[in-house]
Each structure stands twice: as structure tokens, then as C-alpha cells.
Amino acid sequence: MKMLRMLGRSIRDAFKSVFRNFSLSLASISCITITLIIVAISIMASYNVSNFTEEIEKDLTIVAFVENSATKEEIENIKNELKNISNINQKEIKYESKSQVKQEMQTQSEIFNTVMEGWDEEDNPLKDTFQIKVKNAEEISKTAKQIEKIEKIAIVRYGEGMVDKLITAFDSIKKVTYGTVIALILVTIFLIINTIKLTIYSRKREISIMRLVGASNFTIKTPFIIEGMFLGLLGSLIPIGMIIFGYPALYDRMNGYVFTPLVNLISPTPFVYTVSLMIMIIGIIVGMIGSSSAVRKYLKV
Amino acid sequence: MDIIRLKNVKKQYKNGTTAIYDLSLNIEKGSFVFIIGGSGSGKSTLMKMLYREEKPTKGQIIVGGLNVAKLRNSKVYKLRRKLGIVFQDYRLLPKQTVYENVAFAMEVIGATKQETRVKVLKALEIVGLKNKVHSYPDQLSGGEQQRVAIARAIVNNPKMLLCDEPTGNLDPEMSIEIMKIIEKINKDWGTTVLVVTHDKEIVNKMKKQVITLKEGRLVNNKAKGTYDNENA
Numbered sequence: 025m026k027m028l029r030m031l032g033r034s035i036r037d038a039f040k041s042v043f044r045n046f047s048l049s050l051a052s053i054s055c056i057t058i059t060l061i062i063v064a065i066s067i068m069a070s071y072n073v074s075n076f077t078e079e080i081e082k083d084l085t086i087v088a089f090v091e092n093s094a095t096k097e098e099i100e101n102i103k104n105e106l107k108n109i110s111n112i113n114q115k116e117i118k119y120e121s122k123s124q125v126k127q128e129m130q131t132q133s134e135i136f137n138t139v140m141e142g143w144d145e146e147d148n149p150l151k152d153t154f155q156i157k158v159k160n161a162e163e164i165s166k167t168a169k170q171i172e173k174i175e176k177i178a179i180v181r182y183g184e185g186m187v188d189k190l191i192t193a194f195d196s197i198k199k200v201t202y203g204t205v206i207a208l209i210l211v212t213i214f215l216i217i218n219t220i221k222l223t224i225y226s227r228k229r230e231i232s233i234m235r236l237v238g239a240s241n242f243t244i245k246t247p248f249i250i251e252g253m254f255l256g257l258l259g260s261l262i263p264i265g266m267i268i269f270g271y272p273a274l275y276d277r278m279n280g281y282v283f284t285p286l287v288n289l290i291s292p293t294p295f296v297y298t299v300s301l302m303i304m305i306i307g308i309i310v311g312m313i314g315s316s317s318a319v320r321k322y323l324k325v
Numbered sequence: 326m327d328i329i330r331l332k333n334v335k336k337q338y339k340n341g342t343t344a345i346y347d348l349s350l351n352i353e354k355g356s357f358v359f360i361i362g363g364s365g366s367g368k369s370t371l372m373k374m375l376y377r378e379e380k381p382t383k384g385q386i387i388v389g390g391l392n393v394a395k396l397r398n399s400k401v402y403k404l405r406r407k408l409g410i411v412f413q414d415y416r417l418l419p420k421q422t423v424y425e426n427v428a429f430a431m432e433v434i435g436a437t438k439q440e441t442r443v444k445v446l447k448a449l450e451i452v453g454l455k456n457k458v459h460s461y462p463d464q465l466s467g468g469e470q471q472r473v474a475i476a477r478a479i480v481n482n483p484k485m486l487l488c489d490e491p492t493g494n495l496d497p498e499m500s501i502e503i504m505k506i507i508e509k510i511n512k513d514w515g516t517t518v519l520v521v522t523h524d525k526e527i528v529n530k531m532k533k534q535v536i537t538l539k540e541g542r543l544v545n546n547k548a549k550g551t552y553d554n555e556n557a
């Protein structure tokens with residue numbers, strides 16, 4: 025009960041303080057706002073990127089061609105060896121003999137059909153194939169090399185360049201955004217520290233009287249810490265508005281995909297609410313970090 | 326019973342100035358004590374050590390059962406709640422009314438609104454300011470401001486009242502008013518009172534215990550003392 029009363033007092037004090045030094049508070053709030061907008065964009069972009077890399081990865085296939093001289097036992101051997109490679113999804117090893125490949129190609133195209141019609145089993149220049157899916161797309165090239173070493177495997181093919189490049193591109197984009205976000209958060213924290221420092225200075229007299237009449241450290245410090253959290257909360261309002269109204273608008277405008285229907289955007293509900301909550305929490309935490317370091321530094325009790 | 330006990334207390338400030346040399350002193354519960362002495366004799370330093378604004382360099386200080394020298398910073402509030410402290414410069418909050426200034430001391434220790442109200446009005450009645458609850462400090466005379474400060478100091482019914490030159494800024498008539506209020510608190514509530522003062526007339530008139538410091542040393546401790554010019 026007493027605790028609750030004291031907390032109520034702290035919140036009231038923090039609230040008053042934000043408006044008493046409004047121009048200063050506004051500077052901090054704007055900085056938090058800008059930071060959180062960028063953080064929000066990064067979060068939404070990186071969620072979408074991991075969403076579609078996952079989709080691409082799911083479709084990623086290695087094709088291994090078997091030498092024509094391979095016997096039935098040797099093919100069985102290859103299959104067993106493939107199962108032993110840890111990055112290969114055991115359930116997704118598909119074998120097709122060259123006649124099956126021929127049939128498949130014939131159904132796909134009229135031209136293939138006429139050309140291939142004349143081939144019998146001996147003439148068929150195609151090769152038996154294994155179609156393999158991997159668990160982790162980032163290690164696909166390593167896995168491909170392992171497969172190449174298996175006896176009687178002629179050639180190994182996968183979406184080499186494209187996939188690798190895509191993954192490294194996303195990776196470097198991520199790193200740059202993380203760097204920017206961290207730098208922005210540091211600047212924000214620095215500004216909050218300064219805001220709270222000035223509040224502490226402007227209330228020096230009050231603080232010294234509080235100490236004199238027996239207020240505990242907790243009572244003295246809490247309003248300032250809450251003030252920082254409050255600044256963070258206020259700073260998150262505009263970014264949250266932008267998320268909740270902006271993302272669905274963008275989504276509708278792009279019809280839910282980027283460039284091709286293969287690359288889907290995450291649908292807005294409940295995604296925007298999750299991100300909004302994250303942004304609010306980040307704002308409050310950043311505010312709290314700023315105000316607690318200011319209190320630790322400038323409010324010696 | 327002694328409510329304050331000092332044993333071989335020495336205080337040397339960081340810059341090397343020694344303000345108190347080897348002071349031993351006991352003060353009985355419920356007493357009214359004047360602390361006198363010339364400028365720089367260590368009176369304020371002694372008071373500051375009692376309410377733990379300063380730590381002694383050496384020796385032991387017990388105030389209301391708390392070992393003040395060993396008290397951690399985070400526990401100082403426990404000591405302060407046993408004390409009421411009054412200064413020469415009142416130390417009021419200028420933007421708050423008389424009522425709010427006194428209530429402040431209750432609020433920050435977590436008292437309820439009703440409890441605060443009852444006690445604040447009682448304290449203001451004791452100092453004779455019940456008709457000024459809504460005034461701001463700058464609308465009051467010096468004596469009235471000091472009475473607000475006293476009300477704030479006693480609103481929690483502290484065991485001890487420490488006053489460092491409470492009448493230092495006031496004219497003789499006002500000073501007598503203030504001392505009467507402090508004396509009344511001492512008599513009615515049994516609050517132990519320590520008053521640092523330079524006011525010769527008041528000390529001589531009130532015939533209380535007088536402790537005299539000189540250059541950081543205790544030179545006199547008399548039950549019904551007077552202001553002795555030779556020692557001061």
C-alpha cells in the first residue's frame with residue numbers, strides 16, 4: 025500500500041517534470057522518436073528478409089548427377105553416403121533414373137518430347153540424378169563439395185552464385201543496420217542522460233530537503249528514473265503510429281509481395297502489433313538506461 | 326539515559342582543516358542544550374556529524390541508538406527520521422505553500438493523505454501559523470518562514486531537534502518567539518533539543534545546559550550555563 029502510494033507520487037513527479045522542462049524534454053523525445061523510427065524500419069525489414077530467405081531456403085535443391093557406369097549397388101551406396109552427411113535432410117533425398125528424367129522432360133515440353141522420343145535406354149545421354157534438400161542453406165556449398173567426393177558422382181549443381189550472393193548481401197545489410205541502430209541508441213541515451221541531469225540540477229534544493237527529512241534513496245531516485253522511462257514512452261508514440269498505419273498501407277500498395285509473388289511480405293496483423301510492442305519496450309528501456317545512469321552519476325546519495 | 330554519545334571524536338576535513346579534536350560528550354534524553362563558541366569553533370561540524378552530513382575521522386558517535394559513524398549512506402534516512410533539523414536559512418521550497426512545505430516531509434516518507442493532513446495542521450498550530458497555510462514563503466516574514474521550517478522539522482514527531490543558528494537572521498523579538506516555540510516542543514513532547522547560537526541574551530535568559538566549544542575542543546559543559554565571553 026505504502027509502496028503503491030510512493031510509486032504514485034513518483035509518477036506524478038516525473039510527469040510534472042517532463043512538462044516543467046518541456047523544451048528540453050522535447051529534444052530527448054524527438055531523438056528517441058527518430059531512433060525508434062529507424063529501429064522499427066530495421067526490425068520490420070529484417071523480419072521480412074528472414075521470412076523470405078526462409079522461403080527461398082526451403083526451395084533450395086542440390087542436384088547430383090551419377091556417372092553412367094554406376095551399378096545398382098553403387099547407386100544404393102551413394103544413397104547411404106548421402107544420408108550420412110549431416111546437413112542433408114534425410115527425408116528429402118529423391119532419386120530419379122535417367123528414364124524417369126527423360127519422361128519428366130518430355131511431359132514438360134513438346135520439343136523435348138519429339139527429340140527424345142527416338143532415344144531408347146542405351147542411347148539416352150541423360151544421367152541418373154539425386155535431388156537433395158539441405159537443412160542449412162548457408163552451408164550449401166560445403167555440402168555440395170562433400171557430395172562431389174562420393175564415388176561415382178559426376179557433377180553436382182545448385183543455385184550457387186545467386187543464393188550465396190543473396191545471403192551475404194542480406195548479411196551485410198543486417199550488419200550495417202545493427203551498427204546504425206546501436207549508434208543511434210547511444211546518442212539517444214546520451215541525450216536522456218543530459219535531460220535527466222538538468223532535471224536533477226534544477227531540483228537540487230528539493231532533493232537536499234528530501235534527504236534532510238528522511239526520504240529513502242529509493243524515494244529520491246525513482247521519480248528521475250520514471251521520468252526517463254516516460255520520455256522513452258512518449259518517444260515511441262509517433263513510431264508506433266507509423267508502424268500501425270504505415271505498414272498495412274505499404275503492404276496493400278505492393279499487393280503483399282516484393283518484385284515477384286515468390287517473395288512475400290509478412291501480413292500486417294498481428295505483425296504490426298508485435299513490432300509496436302517491441303518499439304514501446306525498447307523506448308522505455310532506453311529511457312530507463314539513460315535515466316539510471318544519470319541518477320548514478322549526478323545524484324550521489 | 327543518553328540519547329547522544331560521542332567518544333573521542335575527531336573531524337578533519339579533506340583539505341586538512343581539523344574542525345573537532347578528540348571530543349567526548351553525552352547528552353541526556355529530553356534535555357535542552359545550547360552549543361556556543363566562536364566562529365570556526367566547530368559547532369556546525371558537530372551538528373553535521375550528528376545528522377550524518379559529515380562522517381567523523383575518528384571516534385564513535387551514537388545517536389538515538391544508531392552508530393552514526395558506521396551508518397551506510399543508503400541507511401542514513403533511518404537516522405534522519407529520528408531527527409528534525411532547522412537551519413539559519415530556513416530551506417523552504419519557494420514554489421510551494423506553507424502547507425505543502427510541511428506536508429513534503431510526510432509525503433516523502435510515505436504517509437497517507439489523511440495522516441499528513443492531521444499532523445501538518447497540528448504542527449502549524451504549534452508554531453502559530455494555522456492562518457497562513459496557503460501562503461507562499463516569499464509572502465512571509467523571516468520569523469514566520471523559520472516557524473514553517475520548525476513545523477516541517479517536528480511534523481514527524483522526531484526524538485531530537487537539531488537547530489543550527491535558528492535565529493541567526495532574525496531580530497531579537499522574533500528570536501525570542503522562535504526560542505519559545507522550541508522550548509515548548511521540548512517541554513510538551515520531551516523532544517531532545519540542541520541549539521547552536523551566537524545569541525548571548527537568549528542563552529543567558531533561558532538558563533539551559535550550555536556546551537562551549539573553542540577551536541574544536543570542548544571547554545565547558547554546564548547544567549544552567551550562561552554565555553561566557555572569555556570562552557566564546
Ligand SMILES: Nc1ncnc2c1ncn2[C@@H]1O[C@H](COP(=O)(O)OP(=O)(O)OP(=O)(O)O)[C@@H](O)[C@H]1O
Pocket residue numbers: 338339340342343344362363364365366367368369370371
Ligand atoms: N566542508 C569543509 N571543508 C573544509 N573545512 C571546513 C568545512 N566546513 C568547515 N570547515 C572548517 O572547519 C572549522 C569549523 O567550522 P564550523 O563550520 O564547524 O564552525 P562554526 O563553529 O559552525 O562557525 P560559525 O559560528 O561561523 O558558523 C572552520 O575552520 C572551517 O573553516
Ligand SMILES: [Mg+2]
Pocket residue numbers: 368369370489
Ligand atoms: Mg556554523
